[in-house]
Amino acid sequence: MAAQPDIAAAPADGLAQAQSDARARRRRWLLLAPALLTIGLFGLFPLVITLIYSFLSPGTYGGVTWEFSTNAYTQFLFERDIFDDTLAFSTTYLNIFGRSIGLALVATIGALIIGFPTAYFIASKPPEQRNIWLFLITLPFWTNLLIRTYAVLLIIRDEGIINVSLMQIGLIDRPFGMLYTDGAVFMGLIYSYLPFMVLPLYASLEKLDFRLVEAAYDLYATRFQVLRRIIIPAARPGIIAGCILVFIPGLGAYITPELLGGGKKLMIGNLIALQFGSSRNWPFGSAAALILMVVVMAALLIYVRNAGKAGVRHG
Amino acid sequence: MKRTTLTLGMAAVASFTLAAPVLAEGKLNIYNWGNYTSPELIEKFEAEYDVEVTLDGYDSNETMLAKVKEGGTGYDIVVPGDYMIKIMIQEGLLAEIKPNEMENFSNMDPKWVDVWWDEGRNYSVPWQWGTTSFTVDTEVYDGDINTLKLLFEPPAELQGRINMLNDMNDVINAGLRYLGYERCNGNVEELKEVTDLLLEAKQHWRTMDYSTIEKLTSGDVDLSQNWNGAAMRAREQRPTLQYAYPVEGFTGWMDNVAVLADAPNMDNAKLFVNFIMAPENAALISNFARYANGIKGSEEFMDAEMLTAPEIVMPADAPTPDFVKPCPQETVDLYNRIWTRLKG
Known part of the structure; x- marks a missing residue:
């Protein structure tokens, strides 16, 4: 007799279980919905428009006309010769992409070299002091990027603080031209994106068990060996995350090359902007934006796959 | 401290609620080039017609066109350049407001009435006009400055000290003039020569940027392609x-x-168009941005230094300014390729 309520209860339990499962699922979707909607509406939908536009023909005064065309993509690699109208391979746009990728890479490496010791320094401080250091790292974000970049410009220009002080000391007698060079853009990029490098590096290094470092020293490891075999493997996820976070915005940077580079050489971001402005070629602008995205995704995939393998080997 | 903030906050709220009914009479949305609209002019218009004006800015004709073409901007007034007026009329983006039948139309200088971009002035009235040439520091270079040679084959003291406008048409047109070729040129042989000239000259240019006043006054460059009003503002410093x-x-x-064809405040927009053709109001425009306007009698109300400024009053032996018409699309395509190669 005592078993009967159990038998009756079992299906009821199952039903209740299924109901609460369904409710949990529904709740999960409901909670996800704002994020999915935002990404769909403001991420995927514009991307689809960009894709469609890249296969249309440019309108005379901007916009597009609804005629299918792959010109935007052929234009990227080939150029109709101004002289005899033959299609010839052209490196103009590849050069622009190459320059942008090169600068973003160099800036990433620079940020890593500066950011790594910084993050290590913070991670090796007592926990109660770390927050102050982290706060100082994030402090620049309180001001708009445009204003910070402008401040850099004021410091390094011919009549800026550095040149004026150097001339007053008598070290130089003419201003030393720092502004409007690739070096200025490189410096501006490192400055803008350094916190993106330091923060993930710190997150990794913070978890490092410093007893491992001590143990390595006890086993007669040199300082370089400790760095290479203990610290860098532990920081690897942070290095990867930091490099990605600096490289990608660096590649698409618009303000920094425009202000500090003097606008003489196009970067990818400026090239794309130009197509929607005075060049009046929206399809080409769309195509260039998509090509940039594909390049970044491919680089990321290769990077993540290699990093994954390396991680397994070390694990 | 806390009390002050609270009082201030209450005062702000109070002024809002008090001000709102007074300003609610009408609205006008102006879309003009940045740093180009006299605040005094706007205040005067607001007071005179009880209209609340909002102002928004753009940095090139093309940016403005792209936005307006999408429609539904809510703007009433735009201030396009000559060739852009022509394009916007063709595209049906402007309202035919007939300024030539308005009360203050008689003030317009007759030489600006039958212009190629709006014959007889059925759509638009002058805001300001000027020239695009260049500014040189005569302390750095003391030779003859009235030649484009300074831009394209600069003397040693100006090499690396030059800013060009970041504008395809202004740079290519200067190159065409230097070589003595026609503007809106579709001749590929001649364009090839221009391309070579620009590529060769580029090594001597330090920057290509619109912010000419700042580039000159900060000592970044000693020569800059420039508009005359900007040149005057730079010279003051x-x-x-x-x-x-x-x-x-x-x-x-x-x-x-x-006025845009889909302007939400059409009547106020027409009032504004008539308003700026009054000489004392046109003078306000010029006193702020330092360009000449096209309204007779406005000189009386202008700052004294504007009447003698060498940037505004052209010397008698200067060539006539060349108003460049919009180029056919094939030419624009060629220009685009030259421009990309120049900056690539």
């Missing part, structure tokens, strides 16, 4: 600057006030 009238020629332009 660096007196050794001089505006050149090159013998090879230079660009003339006029920005014009027009």
Whole structure:
């Protein structure tokens, strides 16, 4: 007799279980919905428009006309010769992409070299002091990027603080031209994106068990060996995350090359902007934006796959 | 401290609620070039007609066109350059407001009435007009400045000290003039020569940027392609600057006030168009941005230094400014390729 309520209860339990499962699922979707909607509406939908536009023909005064065309993509690699109208391979746009990728890479490496010791320094401080250091790292974000970049410009220009002080000391007698060079853009990029490098590096290094470092020293490891075999493997996820976070915005940077580079050489971001402005070629602008995205995704995939393998080997 | 904030906050709220009914009479939304609209002019219009004006800015004709073409901007007034007026009329983006039948139309200088971009003025009225040439620091270079040679084959003291406008048409047109070729040129042989000239000259240019006043006054460059009003504003801070009238020629332009076809506040927009044709109001525009306007009698109300400024009053022997018409699409495509190669 005592078993009967159990038998009756079992299906009821199952039903209740299924109901609460369904409710949990529904709740999960409901909670996800704002994020999915935002990404769909403001991420995927514009991307689809960009894709469609890249296969249309440019309108005379901007916009597009609804005629299918792959010109935007052929234009990227080939150029109709101004002289005899033959299609010839052209490196103009590849050069622009190459320059942008090169600068973003160099800036990433620079940020890593500066950011790594910084993050290590913070991670090796007592926990109660770390927050102050982290706060100082994030402090620049309180001001708009445009204003910070402008401040850099004021410091390094011919009549800026550095040149004026150097001339007053008598070290130089003419201003030393720092502004409007690739070096200025490189410096501006490192400055803008350094916190993106330091923060993930710190997150990794913070978890490092410093007893491992001590143990390595006890086993007669040199300082370089400790760095290479203990610290860098532990920081690897942070290095990867930091490099990605600096490289990608660096590649698409618009303000920094425009202000500090003097606008003489196009970067990818400026090239794309130009197509929607005075060049009046929206399809080409769309195509260039998509090509940039594909390049970044491919680089990321290769990077993540290699990093994954390396991680397994070390694990 | 806390009390002060609270009082201030309450005062702000109070002023809002008090001000709202007074300002609610009408609205006008103006879309003009940045740093180009006299605040005094706007205040005067608001007071006179009890209209609340909002102002928004753009940095090129093309940016403005792209936005307006999408429609539904809510703007009433735009201030396109000459060739852009022509394009916008063709595209049906402007309202035919018939300024030529308005009360203050008789003030317009007759030479600006039958212009190629709006014959007889059925759509637009002058805002300001000026020239695009270049400014040189005569302390750095003391030779003859009235030649485009300074841009394309600069003397040693100006090499690496030059800013060009970041504008395809202004740079290519200057190159065409220097070589003596026609503007809106579709001749590929001649364009090839221009391309070579620009590529060769580029090594001597330090920057290509629109912010000419700042580039000159900060000492970043000693020569900059420039508009005459900007040249005057720069000279006020660096007196050794001089505006050149090159013998090879230079660009003339006029920005014009027009009303969008889908303007939500059509009546207020028409009031504004009539308002700025009054000489005392046109003078306010010029006193702020330092360009000439096209309204007779406005000189009386202008700042004294504007009447004698060498940037505004052209010397008698200067060439006539060249108002460049919009080029056919094939030519624009060629220009685009030259421009990309130049900056690639």
